[in-house]
Amino acid sequence: MTSIAIIGAGISGLRAAQTLQSQANVTVFEKSRGVSGRMSTRYNDDYEFDHGAQYFTAKTQEFSTFLQPYIDDDIVAPWTPKGLPEDTRHKYVATPRMNSLCKAMAKGINVMTGTRVERAEYASGAWDLSDDSGLSLGQFDGLIVTAPAQQAQVILGEEIKPSLEGINHIANFTLMVGLSEMWSENWEALRPQNDIIGWAAVNSSKPGRNIDFTTLVVQSQNEWAETHKDADREWVQAQMISAFKSLTGIDISDAQIASLHRWLYANVETPLGRDIFSDEKRRLIVAGDGCLGGRIESAWQSGDAAGQKAALWLIS
């Protein structure tokens, strides 16, 4: 059976794996401890935070059709947060956590978590993968890379650079705040016009979350984060807390939990402009949200296209 390695267990890599699973010998390599990538959930005592993607929308029929069984199984549910304009309020989230969708997608797929692919080299008709201690991860007939372009270039080497040129992922800071009291404000999500804060949400207002505690997720503007990505973290956190207070009147400086996460490759400033990059000769595909845009649906579309393209390798 044809063997295919997929690097990355975010939604794009898992979608590619789902489409190939019954026809090929698929192995997904994921550097983190769990699946989900930027749809992950962070745990801190009893508090849980969707600290990456906040929600998703389904604009295409294909993605809606894909979501339906997960909606039927209560793994995906609508979320219409108070505070956003009526015409932008209708969103979906995974339940009970954002990582629940990728966890469900990963069922039955061979995912090697905690395994960072350091290098992928093509020689004599096969891809040779090795990890960060130089150990071989095996040989594969085909390779799909779904890591953000800057990371994909490290794995694939300099020669891939011109093909991925133009894709640019930029940073984001996410502040996770846990409050012991119940939420009593009249908003559940805000998308302010502000130099520092780009988004704030009451995570605990999403369906299926624990409402005994209040969890807030405050995300920076991407451009601000890109400018300050190497700044002192305490300074970044203080700036965000102060901007949040100016916006909402709420002082979170003495919250039970306040912790900051930096996403180096959060969102896509400029995408490739097509659903995948593929190199037929070497049976290589680069997919992920860098191809069509920094949204969950776009990442899924790219992963779906990658799976369909790789399926053609199996019959040629």
Ligand SMILES: Cc1cc2nc3c(=O)[nH]c(=O)nc-3n(C[C@H](O)[C@H](O)[C@H](O)COP(=O)(O)OP(=O)(O)OC[C@H]3O[C@@H](n4cnc5c(N)ncnc54)[C@H](O)[C@@H]3O)c2cc1C
């Ligand atoms: C802060 C933030 C807020 C966002 N908000 C939204 C939102 O509200 N709505 C929305 O639609 N989208 C949002 N997005 C974007 C959305 O999360 C992404 O577009 C989507 O999840 C990307 O999926 P992916 O599979 O392409 O990449 P990823 O989810 O990043 O998956 C790639 C995977 O590759 C792994 N990997 C990387 N390098 C290696 C390696 N060398 N070896 C092994 N594994 C490796 C990574 O660990 C990761 O799990 C947000 C993103 C961030 C960060």
